[in-house]
Ligand SMILES: Nc1ncnc2c1ncn2[C@@H]1O[C@H](COP(=O)(O)OP(=O)(O)OP(=O)(O)O)[C@@H](O)[C@H]1O
């Protein structure tokens with residue numbers, strides 16, 4: 001479904017990604033692991049066209065993406081839940097959710113999409129008219145995920161969705177993500193907590209200093225001594 005080959009991305013004079021390659025098949029849940037500054041968010045941003053490629057290719061649904069615009073990635077069914085949520089704090093929960101409906105094609109499904117988001121996160125219906133900035137961290141994360149779902153994605157990119165979220169709400173969000181995945185939505189999860197990531201994903205890639213250095217199934221990674229030493233604190 002998605003394939004990155006030898007992706008290189010610069011932020012001005014700084015090269016953030018040197019050589020990132022990964023493949024995600026339809027319906028998979030794939031993790032993207034790595035230390036602070038490794039290039040995880042840059043990888044996610046490059047997929048949705050926030051950052052131009054210096055070299056390498058991004059193929060989605062068999063088509064090479066040049067530098068896609070947000071409208072194109074949304075139309076293609078890719079949605080990003082960005083690091084730090086990026087909500088409009090002074091706008092209501094409902095207004096934030098509606099920001100996720102870009103394409104005309106999604107507009108007619110608006111009511112059904114909203115009903116689905118409220119079904120996954122019932123608290124958002126109760127808080128619909130409150131400003132997003134007044135919600136707890138976990139509830140704000142629900143809004144950010146709900147906003148992404150309003151575009152009816154087939155590929156959902158989640159960048160550290162559990163930062164600043166209380167444990168109880170992490171469980172609620174994980175359970176919603178399982179329901180979304182069960183509907184066939186493909187997911188890439190960026191997560192610093194390796195144990196939590198590997199509980200959720202089937203397979204993961206490790207990025208170090210802008211290079212993909214390791215890839216494997218959950219079982220392979222857990223059995224890999226180098227991986228264990230670096231990421232499992234063993
Ligand atoms: N907009 C930007 N402008 C300049 N440099 C950036 C920008 N975004 C990221 N960088 C730099 O690019 C490198 C990769 O950053 P990136 O945010 O992709 O890492 P990350 O793996 O997501 O880290 P974290 O776990 O801290 O979120 C880092 O050296 C970072 O300082």
Ligand SMILES: [Mg+2]
Pocket residue numbers: 040041042083159
């Ligand atoms: Mg990041």
